[in-house]
Amino acid sequence: MSLPLIPAPATATVHEGTLLVSEALGVVASGELSDAAARFVADVRTDSGIALTSVPGAATAHGPHITLLIDKTDIDDVAPAAGLRADGKAITGDADERHGLEITSEGARVWGPTPEAVHRGLTSLRQLIAAHAQDGTAALPAVRIIDGPRFAWRGLSLDVVRTFHGPDVIRRVVDMCSLHKVNVLHLHLTDDQGWRIEVPSRPTLTEVGARGASGDRPGGYFSRTEMADLVAYAAERFVTVVPEIGMPGHATAAISSCPELAPAEAHSVDLGDGTSFGLDGLDPARTETWAFVEDVLDAVIPQFPHSAYVHIGGDEAYMPDEVHAAFVGRAAELVRARGKRVVGWQEIARASLSSADVVQYWMEAAEVEATIAGEALKQMAPPELLPILIGNLKKAQHDVPSALALGTRLLISPSAWLYFDRPHADASSDAAQEEARGRVGMPLYPAKSIRAGLEWDPVDDTPGVESDAQIAGVEAAMWCETVETRDELEFMLLPRLSGLAEKAWARRKPADWNDYAARLGHQSALWQRRGWNWLRSVEIDWA
Known part of the structure; x- marks a missing residue:
């Protein structure tokens, strides 16, 4: 199954099951990821008409939700980017863009070592929601993605x-x-x-x-x-x-x-x-x-x-x-x-x-x-x-x-x-x-x-x-x-x-x-x- 994503992710494994995205789906983030979460919610509403619910990171989200995390789990499965950053930041430091996105019937999780990495993962999730949006909902396939760019x-x-x-x-x-x-x-x-x-x-x-x-x-x-x-x-x-x-x-x-x-x-x-x-x-x-x-x-x-x-x-x-x-x-x-x-x-x-x-x-x-x-x-x-x-x-x-x-x-x-x-x-x-x-x-x-x-x-x-x-x-x-x-x-x-x-x-x-x-x-x-x-x-x- 080819996911409707551009650019193509480095690795993607599709599983059984779907996640229904609707206005009831909460987006959970705190601290340095709160701005990324707010932009994501605004973009999804423009892209698909679906108004997701923002949930403060300290609160308990009931039911399926999207969780954003600063986390390095499994990102080394993808090699660091080659090249140079226009902002001069370190490719494997403050500007590491490698990230993970996992969707199950219980919700979605987006993680990476930096806010920029999480933003890139959310961009993939945006594309998936927009591609599957219909009548105010989007049924997303269960998938696990580990991704990062070829060039910085x-x-x-x-x-x-x-x-x-x-x-x-x-x-x-x-x-x-x-x-x-x-x-x-x-x-x-x-x-x-x-x-x-x-x-x-x-x-x-x-x-x-x-x-x-x-x-x-x-x-x-x-x-x-x-x-x-x-x-x-x-x-x-x-x-x-x-x-x-x-x-x-x-x-x-x-x-x-x-x-x-x-x-x-x-x-x-x-x-x-x-x-x-x-x-x-x-x-x-x-x-x-x-x-x-x-x-x-x-x-x-x-x-x-x-x-x-x-x-x-x-x-x-x-x-x-x-x-x-x-x-x-x-x-x-x-x-x-x-x-x-x-x-x-x-x-x-x-x-x-x-x-x-x-x-x-x-x-x-x-x-x-x-x-x-x-x-x-x-x-x-x-x-x-x-x-x-x-x-x-x-x-x-x-x-x-x-x-x-x-x-x-x-x-x-x-x-x-x-x-x-x-x-x-x-x-x-x-x-x-x-x-x-x-x-x-x-x-x-x-x-x-x-x-x-x-x-x-x-x-x-x-x-x-x-x-x-x-x-x-x-x-x-x-x-x-x-x-x-x-x-x-x-x-x-x-x-x-x-x-x-x-x-x-x-x-x-x-x-x-x-x-x-x-x-x-x-x-x-x-x-x-x-x-x-x-x-x-x-x-x-x-x-």
Whole structure:
């Protein structure tokens, strides 16, 4: 019997019997688990309409109930996670996510060594209740699960620059992440098209840099109060928000906001659609540049107290290699001097790094070769820009070997499988979605099916990587050049986020498409109740 859970648990044994979940079922927790219990009760009511009863831990619960416990029993039956935590916590210490869930006709028990572990177990129980909910009750199978993640960093990078997604949308994305046991939300906060975070000493960054977005879309930014609320909301659901401040490239918004950063002669390429592609980056030879970088880091870092990392970008900087390397090296030093660790896109491997840094691998080798040889890039890029883009792509083949030679771990985000801005290949059963499917998604990328997002492996399909120990984690990227609305964002995220969760958490190899598709189909009942939009792929039998 396959349980309707995503990601799949490490071990699950189904027994005879059922547990009837109804409003009469009590949830018993005390002390440090009381917050987790309250969130669980609220989530189950939203997910299924069933209003469970909260029972104080000191009280005696009559009849069947759900008990939450801090307990290490049997968790060593599952190996600790590989990789690194975005919050810097110890994988087998304060942030051990391994847990147990046991359901019998007498009730349910969820346990683990940390509140986060219990939260992960409750997430599985949430999914089971939602999948079996009918007319105010849910009959759950008796089962014993011992589970834990394959990788410690399971992330989603979200572009809020090309389209500004405000706090309400971000909270919905956090809820999606939490449901899928995705524990990192990496916010891409700055780029050529806009600047989305407050820096009090540089007010023009938001006064000027946040005015617009791609095309004629409205701009916006997160105030410090809004960002604090979002970071806290995520932390309550055990999701760490990691900030990205892109540099030295992708700096047009910064340069236009702070005139002292502007080069003596601007370099850009007209894209022919009323926009231009900026080739100017921050100049490491200028004192104004480093005063700016320090101001930004000093303002941004305190806004993300739970993140041990600052993402410095480092990608697509169209400048001489030695200039780029000098910039990345100094920026990394400034981050470390402020007590944080460095993560950046794979191009930072062309600079001097330490083994504590993280390199985010995104240019998958076969797709890079196909892009260079294909016609799509030639049709999209103006002739004067094409050789610049191709030159950067060709350098990519050396990035992963360079990072691994330094002992730097990789954050696996290959464009071929984890760039969620590519078009959907699966047809939808919804006619309106068929129209969106032809419009939303970067035309540069070949369309990918939901199945293709499952049938790959972060180790086996990353050249040069031989074991989980070389990997920090797995992270998808959602870029928003073609995404203009919340519904379009969710349409591109779901059900792909489920595939990310399966790859980052589950230990099953090789992937079994039929089993996964059956489990995936059960998720839609919960998504529907949440009001989330998703691709109604005709390849899935949706609940």
